[in-house]
Amino acid sequence: MKKNLMLALLMTVALIAGGCSVQTKSDVANKPKDAETEAVTDSSPVDIELLGMSSNESDLNIIRDQLTKNGFNVKLNIQPDYGSYKAQQDAGNFDIAHSSWTTVTGNPDYAVRSLFKTGGDYSILSDPEIDKLIDKAATETPEQYKETYKQLEQRLVFDKAYIAPLYISLKSQAVNKDILNPDTVRLSKSRALAWESIDFNDTSKRDKDPLILTQSASVLTSLDPIKGNDGSINQLNTNMYVRLINLTDDDKITSDGSLSHNYSIAEGNSEYYFLLRDDINFAKIENKKAVDTGERVGADDVIFSLNRAKDKNSVPDHRTYSLHEHIKTVELVTDPAALEAIKPAGGGGTVKEALEAGLETKIKQLVADKREADNKAGKYQVIKLTTTEPFPQVLNYLAHQSAGIVSKKQVESINTYDVATFDVNKDIPYGDQNTVTEGSQYNNTLYASGPYILSYKNDYEGVFYKNPGYRKGSDYAPKISTVKVRFIAEADSALSALRSSEIHLYYGVPETKYDLVKGDSKLKLQTIESNGVSYLLFNTGNREVAKSEDLRKAVLYSINQDEILAFYNGNKIKAVSTVSPLVKTGNEVTADPAKVKEFLGKYKAGK
Template sequence: MKKFFAVAAAATLVLAGCVETKSEKEAGGVSESGTDEKPVIEVLGMASNEQDMNIVRDQLLKNGFEVNLNIQPDYGSFTSQKDAGNYDVAVSSWTTVTGNPDYAVRGLFKSDGASSVIADEKLDELIDAASAVTGDEAVEAYKAVEELLVFDQAYIAPLYISNKAQGIYSAAVNPDTVRLSKSRAQAWEKISFNDESLNASETLVLHQAIGSLTSLDPIKANDGSINTLNTNMYSRLVNLTDEDEVVAEDSLSYNFAMTEDNSNYYFILRDDINFAAVENGAAVDTGDLVSAEDVVFSLNRAKDPESVPDHRTYSLHENMETVEVVTDLAELESATTPDGESVLEALSNELPADITTLVASEDEVDNAAGNYQVVKVTTTQPFPQVLNYLAHQSGGIVSEQQVSSINTFDVASYDPNSDIAYGDQSTVTEGSSYDNHLFASGPYILVQKNDYEAQFVKNPAYRADSEYAPLIDKVNVRFIDDNDSALSALRNGEIHVLQTVPDTKYDVVSSDDNLTLKQADSNGVSYLQFNMSGRDVSESADLRKAVLYSINQQDFITYYQGNKKPAVSTVTPLVDTGLTFEADAEKVKEFLDAYAQ
């Protein structure tokens, strides 16, 4: 199959060499074949998206384009080709793991976004305006974003929304304990074997495709190699439920509250989580409380683009203006929430003891005696979506003492060949480079990894001796980059949970007596990203719109056996703007004619 498509792509390349260029046409030239020019579109994607690329190719050919397929074997080579600009459209996907629409657009489409190739001041203004409002105002604001992004400028062309499907080896693992969240990365601490007596002795084996870990420092990476791993290694101030509600449950906070102006956010911290470290291959309690000082340190570095080399997540946190420890109880009494109660009342729900004192130092913390730490985050503008970003893995709390002791280099002159940054995967890779310096504030800590798997153990100081302590002692994450191989491993019981079951293999899982298939809605959207630099599509909105209206989403839905849904943009799963998108051959012709003028 792959050989056939490679030949087809090569044939397209030969045909592309015979067509007249736009500049030749403007000069009155003709192609060698004597036919009118057909615009050539280069489609970039990974081998794992080959079927999507083939559907796009067929739709474009049908609508009068020539097509080159640039198929790359993996994400690294795909990224290299994209960075080099070797594409007209790139088959892209995005999952809004924070559950809020701002995350679905800010980093992708704002001029200063970490993943953006677009520079449009009007779009920037619309994204910023939408981020500050809620309810019906937010619906109208994101409708304006979609209208400009897709219909007015055709910066992207939507393909489909994916469903989520998870396969569980329920012959061994209790499927009721395995969460399938719409946005949040998989949480491990509640997973249990059917025979609970095995939780202390048996290893839970999970799966992910990518074995090369970008960084175990939560702010230095935001990709599929580390999102789930860092989510389980670092506590955050808040979490998301499976349905994307922001809650304090299983977080570092007992409760949180925001003021009625949507600009000040308060978090009251618990005192039953210490950092874990690794000594002689085992997790140990460092005795160091995960404290307000660590929170302030972590969030200040999260919002500072210069705090670490190659900071990948600062754009998620740039709307935090200040992060501080509150010691004045009167401030909590006078501040009012949108519901009209005081912040003190909102923070006081179901605590171990009533709040008597707010303390600045972790040495003074004693929740049972009424001594608490409270952290206040103030945003640069009204920005309720800050809570969703604090639930993201990049909001994970690291140890101020440990990170500061590792990151002693000058950030501006950082040399990855000689400087070792906190979270560098080399420090946990078995062999001569192994020197595990991780401090984990979450339920698990990574002990070591190799090319085959990463080995985690539970944090003995994470809510120890309570019902919230991790249930399974040891978790291995197996690296298998081929979906079919991963599915075979699940069926053989070699892995216990397959987080992503291919859309065309649902029946394989559901018909196996040893397996359980779980399904849920997702925030994952696939789309074509137009190259906005150095290509004809970069300069011509008409050409981009001709490509846009060539895309028939029903072809994708049919191929994936109804397991995809229509999309307009990455916002679609989060906000119903009322907009819809449909292929339109007449509009394709109209925009191609306009482009040819």
């Protein structure tokens, strides 16, 4: 009994002593945590959807791998063509979209205004500070706007990460030199390929054989120059509609190959004068052949074309109005004395003298009716364009295909609908691709002021004929009578067609195919640094990236441009923004895994 009592006492003491080390719920809660367990790190990958086209699949794979390595779980949304890609983008089915932009006007304002200004034709941004910088730079000289565009890049890329730059492309084309004379094939930094100068080695083939080109898009946005600004129509409309002014191959303003003999800028940089030619008529299609309408391209057509270009409501789905919003008025000058009273910017003499430079016959009379113009007799038409503010870059926009001159009479006869109540199922606007597509809806009503006119298209090709009323007898008259543009979606197929002589020229050879072209003895590769920039555009509407600056910056610093350039064998150039090919701001984006980790951490902590 004593033994049992003693055992019980010992157990009680043991329990009491042991109780001193038993942890209560409050003890656990109040115990200091080990340093390693105190900061709980969320290492789970962040989901992100990358939208792009199959033609950019190499880029998409590189970007996916870079993002995956930096803590993202990437879903690829790859579309077969631009139409389906744009539909996905418009529906907001992306976090980041592989995007590209080529500044075909050669001026930096075009590289930003449509893309990033609130309400721009292609803009999904709304940032008052960016708007302010874009407008400020537009009024400045190149010496002044370098700093402004540097500030714009700082806001666009580094501060807000609205885009993540990838690279600047080279512009290239491969020519079959056994068929074409390479010296007649221009390669311009900005403007689309000009067809009228291209010639065969055997010039006797000009009226017998077609010039055969290619492009990937078979669905054409619109053959009305103000309603399209994409790869499906830029080259086509450039060759169908003459403009007041052109760009040289190295982006200088010139009147060569334009509707103007000469142009002049008045003191103050707000008034611009153009002396019109009298040797261009509109062409039309009859029985699928090009005929001269006998209607001269004149001042009334210029005024009509530029007024509708700047008016957002002149047509439904106007896609280029923001390029021309600086145009205030376009008018006819009928008094030569008015030109004598105005001094040109940056030079002596008068505007009249500047317009007369190099003319065989000086200005004797200015006429209001284009039918009365007779340049050999000294009878001319002069257009005066006034901008809303001093804006020398307006000339670059006037060289853009969207400033192509259409026939006032013809367009007004076709566009009889009410813009406000336009019905896509009933109304047929000027330039609708269905009207030039073979089939039941074919009814070609195009009037072309440029060197060529589209006769018809199908899924296989578009067929163009030279304008018989375009600069007849001059060096600018088109050399080859027929141009066929084959629609070949895949780059490999297009290159194969070139190598087998099914096409004569391949415009836009991928950098990864340069060596293949160089190795073919019948081909000549032409390259030049382009104004084309590829970048990632962030969704600003319905995704997490729209809300989180940190998440966007994590993507920005995941992109390693050095790796991308290595993939393309050095045939790409580093970029910061769409301005990079035009203005060297000194900014540079460098991949930084530490910053990625920092910004992803901030993003996760803020969720």
